Amino acid sequence: MIFIVFLVIMAVILIAAAVYSVVQKDLLYAVLGTGVVSLVLSVFFYLLQAPDVAITEAAIGIALTTIIFIITIRNTTRDEDKYSEDLINRFKPEEDA
Amino acid sequence: MNSFQEVFIRYRELMEIAVYGVAILLILIGLYAVLTKKHLVKVVIGLSIMDAGVNLLFVGVGYITNHTAPIFSPGYEDAADKMVDPVPQALVLTAIVIGFAVTALALSLVIRLYRHHKTANIEQLNSLRW
Amino acid sequence: MLKKIFVLFLLTVTGVALWQSFRHAPFGENRVGDVENPETVSAFYLKHSPETLHTANSVTAIVVNFRGFDTLGEVTVLFLAATGLASILYRRKEDEEEEGGHLPVRVKLKSSTLVRTGAKILFPLILLLGIYVFVHGHLTPGGGFQGGAIIATGFLLMFITYKRFNVNHKIMVWLESLSGLAFVLIGLYGLVAYGSFLQNIPWTGRLNDLISGGLIPLIYIFIGIKVATELTNVLDTLMNTKPRKK
Numbered sequence: 001m002i003f004i005v006f007l008v009i010m011a012v013i014l015i016a017a018a019v020y021s022v023v024q025k026d027l028l029y030a031v032l033g034t035g036v037v038s039l040v041l042s043v044f045f046y047l048l049q050a051p052d053v054a055i056t057e058a059a060i061g062i063a064l065t066t067i068i069f070i071i072t073i074r075n076t077t078r079d080e081d082k083y084s085e086d087l088i089n090r091f092k093p094e095e096d097a
Numbered sequence: 098m099n100s101f102q103e104v105f106i107r108y109r110e111l112m113e114i115a116v117y118g119v120a121i122l123l124i125l126i127g128l129y130a131v132l133t134k135k136h137l138v139k140v141v142i143g144l145s146i147m148d149a150g151v152n153l154l155f156v157g158v159g160y161i162t163n164h165t166a167p168i169f170s171p172g173y174e175d176a177a178d179k180m181v182d183p184v185p186q187a188l189v190l191t192a193i194v195i196g197f198a199v200t201a202l203a204l205s206l207v208i209r210l211y212r213h214h215k216t217a218n219i220e221q222l223n224s225l226r227w
Numbered sequence: 228m229l230k231k232i233f234v235l236f237l238l239t240v241t242g243v244a245l246w247q248s249f250r251h252a253p254f255g256e257n258r259v260g261d262v263e264n265p266e267t268v269s270a271f272y273l274k275h276s277p278e279t280l281h282t283a284n285s286v287t288a289i290v291v292n293f294r295g296f297d298t299l300g301e302v303t304v305l306f307l308a309a310t311g312l313a314s315i316l317y318r319r320k321e322d323e324e325e326e327g328g329h330l331p332v333r334v335k336l337k338s339s340t341l342v343r344t345g346a347k348i349l350f351p352l353i354l355l356l357g358i359y360v361f362v363h364g365h366l367t368p369g370g371g372f373q374g375g376a377i378i379a380t381g382f383l384l385m386f387i388t389y390k391r392f393n394v395n396h397k398i399m400v401w402l403e404s405l406s407g408l409a410f411v412l413i414g415l416y417g418l419v420a421y422g423s424f425l426q427n428i429p430w431t432g433r434l435n436d437l438i439s440g441g442l443i444p445l446i447y448i449f450i451g452i453k454v455a456t457e458l459t460n461v462l463d464t465l466m467n468t469k470p471r472k473k
Contacts, residue, residue, distance in 0.1 A: 049166040051368035059376035072204040083218035113254035162255030187289040198308035
């Protein structure tokens with residue numbers, strides 16, 4: 001019984017993370033939502049007896065895809081409703097103290 | 098046979114909803130983002146969620162109740178008739194790597210478009226519109 | 228409004244179509260069939276992976292041997308994506324000067340001592356894990372693609388931690404080209420010696436030995452090196468992309 005509860009919780013987290021990453025206006029948080037989707041998905045693959053796919057999803061989906069999204073946000077804008085440059089300063093790296 | 102496999106047999110309907118249903122919902126959520134969102138990065142996020150849904154659907158189709166992973170470890174050399182379908186797993190393995198390449202290329206196009214037009218709004222990129 | 232109705236309609240149609248079609252493939256049903264007398268391609272692969280090829284991981288056997296030509300195409304797609312990315316993000320020196328310089332890409336603030344020391348200790352261990360994963364690709368879950376991705380995450384850790392960490396591009400290019408060339412040469416050897424591209428050698432060793440499966444471990448090692456260098460190149464290109472100075 002505990003397994004079925006675990007599985008349902010996993011499914012709920014997966015859908016919730018996907019919806020969150022679509023509706024969230026702050027793109028940085030949205031990208032972290034897709035990272036959570038990949039994480040739960042790799043647990044799903046493991047439960048479905050596909051360890052090869054689980055390892056691939058864990059390495060590529062969680063680490064590499066998230067980082068290239070973050071670099072893209074750094075090069076464009078962070079806020080979904082602001083399309084142009086005004087907000088780039090929010091990503092300006094801090095100067096040395 | 099462990100207790101997890103027993104649960105899989107007893108709750109087959111629920112499993113079907115939990116795997117197929119979740120995969121189809123992921124595809125729909127991604128498709129919604131691709132169709133309605135205006136920010137280019139959001140569109141690519143939608144594409145990557147759709148990708149995840151398709152992968153889950155494929156692995157779900159290959160799953161067989163009460164069978165193990167298709168690896169002939171010591172002690173399981175003769176268990177070939179007790180293994181899940183390896184073909185969808187090989188396909189998904191390819192699809193994940195290609196999905197990463199597609200995402201990286203799409204995001205580089207986003208960066209380039211932003212540099213050129215100074216906007217990430219899909220509706221303001223109208224230089225090709227007539 | 229019309230657009231919203233259209234989107235809703237499209238989503239409903241897609242969802243219903245997918246759900247209805249997958250109702251005809253019930254979850255958990257055995258669609259492989261008899262493995263001893265194979266009638267489906269999956270059963271054929273499951274039968275011949277341990278018997279003919281002596282490869283423990285049948286996913287590896289499919290990816291590298293039975294469908295090896297597809298994998299060559301996949302590696303080519305990955306290479307084209309890395310090249311395309313570099314050429315799309317390329318910008319001339321004059322353009323950069325015209326726009327008045329750019330912010331350095333990595334964070335100006337130095338990472339803390341804890342992070343830097345930890346990264347230095349973890350980096351060789353991550354490389355070792357990646358190499359282990361692709362050397363043992365035919366025995367345990369894992370293989371060239373997984374191991375390559377793990378090595379790329381190790382380089383990612385160094386890129387994030389050290390602002391002056393740079394990979395040697397010449398070595399990267401050579402490794403990538405040579406491993407790709409080796410893959411094609413192994414394929415051509417099969418064509419010349421046994422009459423079909425990527426044909427495995429007849430000697431395949433014993434099941435669950437480290438040196439077994441004929442050419443499969445060799446090919447997967449080359450794939451691992453190629454994937455690792457390509458993903459690292461993608462990360463390197465993206466990390467060195469500079470945002471516009473305000």
